[in-house]
Amino acid sequence: MTPRTLTSPTFVNGDVSFWHRSIGMPGRRASLDSNLAVDVAIVGGGLTGLWTAYYLKKSRPDLDIAILEREFVGFGASGRNGGWMSAEPVGQFRRYAKSRGVEAARDLQRAMFEAVDESVAVAQQEGFDDDLVRDGLIHVATNAAQLSRARHHLDEMKQQGWGAEDVFELDPRELSERIRVDGVQGGYWTPHCARVHPAKYTRGLGDVVETLGVRIFESTTAVQVEPRRVTTTQGTVRAGYVVEALEGYTLSLKGKARKLLPMNSSMVITEPLGDTVLDEIGWTGGELVGDVAHSFTYMHRTADGRIAIGGRGVPYNFRSSFDLNGRTADSAVAQLQHRLVELFPSLRDTRLEHTWSGVLGAPRDWCASVNFDREAGILSAGGYVGHGLSGTNLSGRILRDLILGKDTALTRLPLVGRHARNWEFEPIRWIGATALYAAYRHADNREYATNDPSTNWAAKVANLVSGR
Ligand SMILES: Cc1cc2nc3c(=O)[nH]c(=O)nc-3n(C[C@H](O)[C@H](O)[C@H](O)COP(=O)(O)OP(=O)(O)OC[C@H]3O[C@@H](n4cnc5c(N)ncnc54)[C@H](O)[C@@H]3O)c2cc1C
16 A cells, blocks of 8 residues: 655644644743742643642632743643543553552542543533534454454453443444444444543643633743752742653653653644545544554544544654654654555545654553652652543642642542652663564554454563563
């Protein structure tokens, strides 16, 4: 299959993301221009930081809160992502269950269902729900091994707190009523997912938070976090509590280089498709769509009829480097476009308009965490393993309760007080990540070639080694 749109030189590569371009880059807020003392200093103006500020201000309007953001609100993953606001787990059920028991791990799953409801409800109440549609999430299996895995996963989900109304298996005919994917063999749908325009959503929450009285300093880079103090390029901030909310950018703080791996995820988006093509694909609702491949891809149909598709093109670069503005390797663009045409052959002549990348923070144990060093007054949250759109909302409410000294059902969830070990030193980190993703690509290719229902051995070995 020839990915013909690659010959088109016209698509934009980088420039943060299509989402930002579609609403125009924001003017920057003022940077910090002197030393400051506040009750709570939040490092990072993504959704983790914004939700924390939002819930704190709603509970305690008297608190003086400052957000310190290197670029502008929503510059990071929160403004660039795939727009899946889903209840998929922010870590591995078996690991949370092992450390805190099966019931606690189920509580976390229930908290994720609530996080989707809450993220949608607040956006509607506060008026930043533009383009937000709640039509659920579909996973499609396009070979026999993927179908076996999807069914196995459905069985596991039932054990993990997903009830009869939370997820539904669909056969190819039922799937084709929602979307026509080439070679589909089965899949499932869950109502627990909303589609959001990531830049509109994050910018909207930022504006609400500022209206509540939170001070947002942009173009202000934090360099080091110490007990009750943040050193930035623009001055020092003293605070009763400091919240590290940097996820994929955590490595930019002194002493945090190996805590969360900056994992690239890349996206491409088509031109608007027009009614004829959309009718042929049959994707007329606002469902989000993902596959069950090892090199997972996620898709989004925009309000103006484009398809965006994302995945881990070049997941990890040597020494955790990445392009800040999201410029994407040609090989990643080619892979994503190839996958798009594989799933929807009628898109083979469709033009791409934009491609971009961002980083999410992967913890060594693939489980999100919220931590609090009470003595130092330092809190942190992140590592949502691709489910940060609703995971950040959950974290924000947990961080609020921790800061306000409340012992609640949220502060007892098993992601609280979870410390994964650091990632390995280079070059082991790069060799490991590169080998793993090569194994996953190999396994995907073999599973398509053989249509054997069992998962390919290369993926089994990779899962064993990575602990995924
Ligand atoms: C391409 C892509 C697609 C994704 N798709 C989905 C999806 O569909 N659904 C989903 O749930 N999740 C998805 N994710 C993950 C999700 O977007 C993230 O987990 C989530 O947004 C993390 O939010 P955050 O606020 O913790 O971090 P971020 O949004 O990354 O915010 C961190 C902020 O800190 C700033 N910063 C960096 N360094 C410093 C510093 N030293 N000082 C001050 N500020 C600093 C950055 O500019 C940034 O604004 C995706 C991620 C990517 C990259």
